[in-house]
Amino acid sequence: MLWDEKVVTQNANTVDEETRLAGRVIGYVDAIREALTYAMDEDEQVFLLGQGVDDPGGMFGVTKGFKEVYGADRVFDTPVSEDGMTGICVGAAMTGMRPVYFHNRPDFLLLTFNQLVNHAAKIHYMDNGQHNVPMVVWSAIGRGWGSGPQHSQAVQGLLLGVPGLKIVMPSTPFDAKGLMITAIKDNNPVIIIEHRWLTKQSGIVPKENYAIPFGKGVYRRTGDHLTVVGTSHAIHLAAIAANQLAEEQNITADVVDLRTIQPIDETIIFESLAKTGYLLVVDTGWEKGGVCAEIGCLVAEKGFSLLKAPIKRLGLPDCHSPAGYDLEQFYYPDVTRMKEAMLDVVRKK
Amino acid sequence: MIRYSYESGGYASLKEGAKKYNSDFLLDLFYKTYRIRLIEEAIAARYHEDEMKTPVHLAIGQEAIAIGTAAVLGVQDLVYCTHRTHAVYLAKGGDLNAMFAEFHCRTTGCCGSRAGSMHLLDKKVGMAGSSAIVGGAIPIATGFALSAQQKKENRLTAVYFGDAAVEEGAAWESINFAVLKKLPIIFICENNFYSVCSPLHYRQPEHIKIYKKAEGFGVKSECVDGNNIFAVYEAAQRAVDHVRKGFGPAFIEAHTYRWLAHHGSEDDSLADDVLGGYRSMEELNEWKKYDPVALTKKLLQEEFHVKETVFDRFKEKISQEIEDAFDFALQSPRPTRDMLMQYVYSE
Numbered sequence: 001m002l003w004d005e006k007v008v009t010q011n012a013n014t015v016d017e018e019t020r021l022a023g024r025v026i027g028y029v030d031a032i033r034e035a036l037t038y039a040m041d042e043d044e045q046v047f048l049l050g051q052g053v054d055d056p057g058g059m060f061g062v063t064k065g066f067k068e069v070y071g072a073d074r075v076f077d078t079p080v081s082e083d084g085m086t087g088i089c090v091g092a093a094m095t096g097m098r099p100v101y102f103h104n105r106p107d108f109l110l111l112t113f114n115q116l117v118n119h120a121a122k123i124h125y126m127d128n129g130q131h132n133v134p135m136v137v138w139s140a141i142g143r144g145w146g147s148g149p150q151h152s153q154a155v156q157g158l159l160l161g162v163p164g165l166k167i168v169m170p171s172t173p174f175d176a177k178g179l180m181i182t183a184i185k186d187n188n189p190v191i192i193i194e195h196r197w198l199t200k201q202s203g204i205v206p207k208e209n210y211a212i213p214f215g216k217g218v219y220r221r222t223g224d225h226l227t228v229v230g231t232s233h234a235i236h237l238a239a240i241a242a243n244q245l246a247e248e249q250n251i252t253a254d255v256v257d258l259r260t261i262q263p264i265d266e267t268i269i270f271e272s273l274a275k276t277g278y279l280l281v282v283d284t285g286w287e288k289g290g291v292c293a294e295i296g297c298l299v300a301e302k303g304f305s306l307l308k309a310p311i312k313r314l315g316l317p318d319c320h321s322p323a324g325y326d327l328e329q330f331y332y333p334d335v336t337r338m339k340e341a342m343l344d345v346v347r348k349k
Numbered sequence: 350m351i352r353y354s355y356e357s358g359g360y361a362s363l364k365e366g367a368k369k370y371n372s373d374f375l376l377d378l379f380y381k382t383y384r385i386r387l388i389e390e391a392i393a394a395r396y397h398e399d400e401m402k403t404p405v406h407l408a409i410g411q412e413a414i415a416i417g418t419a420a421v422l423g424v425q426d427l428v429y430c431t432h433r434t435h436a437v438y439l440a441k442g443g444d445l446n447a448m449f450a451e452f453h454c455r456t457t458g459c460c461g462s463r464a465g466s467m468h469l470l471d472k473k474v475g476m477a478g479s480s481a482i483v484g485g486a487i488p489i490a491t492g493f494a495l496s497a498q499q500k501k502e503n504r505l506t507a508v509y510f511g512d513a514a515v516e517e518g519a520a521w522e523s524i525n526f527a528v529l530k531k532l533p534i535i536f537i538c539e540n541n542f543y544s545v546c547s548p549l550h551y552r553q554p555e556h557i558k559i560y561k562k563a564e565g566f567g568v569k570s571e572c573v574d575g576n577n578i579f580a581v582y583e584a585a586q587r588a589v590d591h592v593r594k595g596f597g598p599a600f601i602e603a604h605t606y607r608w609l610a611h612h613g614s615e616d617d618s619l620a621d622d623v624l625g626g627y628r629s630m631e632e633l634n635e636w637k638k639y640d641p642v643a644l645t646k647k648l649l650q651e652e653f654h655v656k657e658t659v660f661d662r663f664k665e666k667i668s669q670e671i672e673d674a675f676d677f678a679l680q681s682p683r684p685t686r687d688m689l690m691q692y693v694y695s696e
Contacts, residue, residue, distance in 0.1 A: 045500075047499065073499060074499075078526075079522065079525055079526055079529065081518075081519075081522030081523075081525065081526065083488070083518065083519045083522060084487075084488045084491070084518070084519045084521075084522025084523045084525075084526060085488070085522070085526070086488070087485070087487070087488020087489050087491070087492060087519060087523065088488050088489075088491050088492040088495055088523065088526060089492060090488070090489050090492055091429075091488065091489035091490060091491060091492020091493045091494075091495065091496070092492040092493070092495050092496040092499070093492070094477070094489070094492070094493070095427070095477075095492070095493050095496040095497070096496060096500065097495075097496045097499060097500070114482060114485065114519070115485075115488060115489075115519075118480070118482050118485060119480060119482070119485060119489060123478070124692055124693075124694070124695050125463060125692045125693055126460060126463050126464050126468055126478075127460050127463070127464060127468070127470050127478055128460045128461035128463050128464070128692060129691070129692040129695070130460070130470060130472055131472075131477075131478070132695040133695075134695075163693045164693055164694065166694075187695035187696065188694050188695050
């Protein structure tokens, strides 16, 4: 087994008996595969591309075997030309296709910003609504095993302020499926940022196909003492931390998974905050200028009177992801640090 | 000093090339080229009035490329271009009223005043848009060609870009992909030797021709005199034949010269003894001898005996069309505040 597979597997949660009895349990990757299968079967205009979509790994297994089923015209490997290929997706999308472009890592999205920001995001606005750009860009954040400064970046914060893009960050197999279906049907450029450490999770996923609306958050846990808001692996950690805090110290939290950061569900944030009055914002990316900062500002602007103490954010510190093992431990939030941050917020009473 | 001289056959070549065409065809090509010239001149003449609050990139001197290539394209074929949009837009059949209204920031503009001169669009005639990022149009147009292939639609795409666009990685990324997939696309490089004020040989090695680089990528490629409308037309015809047969993309490098500044309505060439000029008056005047409009007119006069009254009629008709378009634009409503946030997202 490859090292990265080992680390991801080690960090995967086992499904408890209660969940197993409650419904059909499948893996995260299989959930995405079901969404892609549904979209490919339903709409001939959908096609999958990206470096390695048809290789033995098949994008962590997400696209494995699709070429054999749908043919090389609809599932194809690409030249390593991220900017050009993104523009090609834009052009194909403008003329009626629905490309789903896969990247192993969000780091490669930085090469595509010209086409994403200057073109994909703007075309519908710029041409007064005459063209749509229905395309999906998918990538999975890496973490650990020495991925380092250029293979583990979470760049969602850099794209958050760009009008015209939608940004999806699932945290469960159920959401990964339902949000992928919505993303492919959406008439705008949609960026899905997965987290590699979530891809070995299992969870309840209905067999039928369902779309989860964008901009609708969900409570992962409910509690009284504070609100934790975020997405993806960060909110996954927060849910674990919240469970432990409830057990250990009887401190309970609303854990709010926003699912999408563009659009953002403001209602659920303020609803929870009206109850708790304390806020911790979490993200897999940099704290500064990103999702944490945006939500913090949003609450300061529109929900100041709901706050009983200052907001706290827990994301990545103001430096780059180090490659070495020890430095990584200092860099990334874990359950312990998540608990500390939550306690820190409520202690400000 | 002439840094980039005209190196093609001039009037003699044009005369030779015209032999296989009848006068109606030539008059039609001339009319369309002349129309772009007069429209661009009218924009330049009225630009100082500041009613057109948009950075215009005029195509005066370069009109033959747009007309010669558009002549081989059908309405179903798509074009995408650089921010020097006017000639391509008009050549593809774009609506003049909507173009002027766009310049005048009116709701009746082709993009409702969101795009300006750099992003003209007329979907119903296959003018699919343009990018103001150098090279930005090339991948998008390549995507049009990919979708045509995927949907088995019998349409071509032509993409227009300048000589600096081939300094962008995305150009070659797209060309590589187009060759790889044998996509139905024609790459048209309008080489006018200057990117804003940066001469070509400051940017690219002098001994390697642009069309040769394209050839190195495996694309059928040729270089033509962009001021000779027949040369352009025939190169475009060869490109279309190649692409329609399913052989994959074609590349045309067309040499030409921009008469006015990179943007705006002024002549920015300077006399040799003036410091700071990026190009000389002498060079501009050399290229003006090979004016695509004047040469074609001369041909019609001398070889086809077209009378001056015909040209007068053309001028009158086009001038009227221009006046009407200005009137249309100026009488059109301005956008209102509620329009600002429209179309950020598609439903």
